Amino acid sequence: MKILLVRPKPHNETIGLQHIMVCEPLELEYLIGNLPIWIKNKVDIEIVDMIIENVSLQSILNTKEPNMIFFTGYITHVGVIKEYSKIAKQFSKGIITGVGGVHAEVVAGDFEDKNIDLIFKRNGIEGFNKAVELYLNAKSLDSIKNAVEKVNNEAINFKLNLPNRIATAKYRDKYYYMFHNPCALIKTSYGCPYNCSFCFCKEITQGAYYSRSMEDVIDELLLIEEEEIYIVDDDFLYGEDKLREFIILLKEHNIKKKYLVYGRADFIANNKELLSELKEVGLGAVIVGIESIREKDLKNYNKGTSKNINEDCIRILKELDIELYATMIIPLDFSKEDFKALTKWLNSFEVAFVNLQPLTPLPGTTIFDEYKDELLVKREDYHMWDMAHVVLRPEKMSIRSFYFQMLKSYYRVIIK
Numbered sequence: 001m002k003i004l005l006v007r008p009k010p011h012n013e014t015i016g017l018q019h020i021m022v023c024e025p026l027e028l029e030y031l032i033g034n035l036p037i038w039i040k041n042k043v044d045i046e047i048v049d050m051i052i053e054n055v056s057l058q059s060i061l062n063t064k065e066p067n068m069i070f071f072t073g074y075i076t077h078v079g080v081i082k083e084y085s086k087i088a089k090q091f092s093k094g095i096i097t098g099v100g101g102v103h104a105e106v107v108a109g110d111f112e113d114k115n116i117d118l119i120f121k122r123n124g125i126e127g128f129n130k131a132v133e134l135y136l137n138a139k140s141l142d143s144i145k146n147a148v149e150k151v152n153n154e155a156i157n158f159k160l161n162l163p164n165r166i167a168t169a170k171y172r173d174k175y176y177y178m179f180h181n182p183c184a185l186i187k188t189s190y191g192c193p194y195n196c197s198f199c200f201c202k203e204i205t206q207g208a209y210y211s212r213s214m215e216d217v218i219d220e221l222l223l224i225e226e227e228e229i230y231i232v233d234d235d236f237l238y239g240e241d242k243l244r245e246f247i248i249l250l251k252e253h254n255i256k257k258k259y260l261v262y263g264r265a266d267f268i269a270n271n272k273e274l275l276s277e278l279k280e281v282g283l284g285a286v287i288v289g290i291e292s293i294r295e296k297d298l299k300n301y302n303k304g305t306s307k308n309i310n311e312d313c314i315r316i317l318k319e320l321d322i323e324l325y326a327t328m329i330i331p332l333d334f335s336k337e338d339f340k341a342l343t344k345w346l347n348s349f350e351v352a353f354v355n356l357q358p359l360t361p362l363p364g365t366t367i368f369d370e371y372k373d374e375l376l377v378k379r380e381d382y383h384m385w386d387m388a389h390v391v392l393r394p395e396k397m398s399i400r401s402f403y404f405q406m407l408k409s410y411y412r413v414i415i416k
Contacts, residue, residue: 001043001136002066005031006057008073008080009050011383016076021177022051023230026185027072027101027124029163034125039132047167052174057084061091068135070118070128072101075362078110078382085115096135096144100124106203106364110382117141121152125160158190158210162220177230178325178353180260180285184226188217192234194264196289197302197366198329198359201234214245221255229282230260237263237286243274250281260285260325265313266305272316285323288313293345294338297331314349326354330406335396339405343412354413356406357387 007025010016028047035045048060061069069088071081085097098118099111108121120127127148134144165172165184177183189212191205221229237243249255259278263286268275275283290310292298298305317324328342346354361371362385376399377384377391384391394402 001068002064003043003045003132004048004060004064004066004069005045006048006069006071006084007050008071008077008084009053010076011080014076014383014386015388016386022175023177023183023232024165024168024172024175024185025049025072026163026187026232029165029167030160031070031125031128032167033164034129034161035132036129039129039136042136043132045167047171049168049171052171057087058091061088065092066095068096068098068132070098070100072099073103074101075103075107075110075385076383078103079380080383081111082113082115085113089115096131096141098128098131098148100128102200102204103364106200110363118145118148119152120148123151123154123157126154126157127151156205156208158212162223165224172226177228177260180228180230180258182226183228183230183260184224185230185232186217186220186224187232188212188214188236189233189238193238194235194304195302196304197300198361200362200365203364211239211242214242214249217246218249218253218255221250221257222253224257227257228260229257231262233262235264235267236261237267237271237275240271240274243278247277247281256282258282258284260287262287262289264288264305265290265310268316269309269312272320275316275322276320279320279322283322285325286317287325287327288317290314290326291329292331293342297329300331301329311349314351318350324351324353326351328354328356330356330358330402332359332392333395334402334405336405339409343409346413351413354410356409358390358392358402358406360385360387360391362387 005028007028025047032045050057071084073081081099088095088097096117097115098120099116100120104111104119105121108119111119118131130147130151131144134147173182175182189210191209192199192202193209195202259282261283265288268286268288291301291303293307295307314324361367363379371392374392376393377389390399390402393399
């Protein structure tokens, strides 16, 4: 029995980051790493990374002839996954198709389609295992659907076996994040303990937050060959005791790696000494949601920070020689003067790397209903929901001018 796990290539109109990053499909590696042994012995399972592959899905289907094919993706992949599923069903009416991943867990309705048999809305690993088990036992598709739906309604399980990185061995030298090359991913926690109004991350776990034991994290790090590690927690810099234990265990096991993490400005501003200790064990860069230099925006986003806190954060990172990758949300009422003020502020703090995102009320987030009647982009134009396309009408300039101001801001900050 043959199973394909497919990470789709983005739509050609999606403004993606493939020119600066292609990271491993960690969620698919977790699927293989958590397959029961008896199932592993009965199936031939393979990860197909369409971002890296140079052949069509049709060609892969012709070569591999799978019995089941499963996809993962974000909102921007919904249309692509539907098309892939159609191609799979045309290849074989008997093939079972399914989709999981963060968007399926929050906005499962987007994947309702005649060519998609299974939608893993919660506990995707358990649902996947159950689907494969029942298929091996020659159960009907309806029986499999009912069993997956039952798993979808169970409490979230965060206790998992380690991901199987051998499954992506042929792709691993292609995975990188900017200057972190080659780069491996690791996840030490699930969910986010904060409640920013624009954030999709907290919706994935319905507001729950779970942190793995540091011993378990260290066990995984010891198995990773890459020196560059991207810790993809929604917020790794959370919990002083956890981070101090991480530092101690890295030293005890003599682990020498370099880390890129997500962190909040307020934690950095209040924990300079701890950041210095993390720097000593390999912390090299932090992605920080600065979001805005205007207090009113930070309040509207329920960010819980301030301009002063953001500035203290930047100063500390610079003093410790830890690279800052800043993200900024550009609200609808931005004027040309606001863009100028923003670039002046970024340059005054010598911020070299910044991602400017027009305010995007992603479906499934707290703020979506607030803006859903003002959308410029159709909900069904999934490839446009990339947090780079303008999906809401700017208040003080045309859409074209808004794009131009964003591009000019990038030029002023990054290229100078």
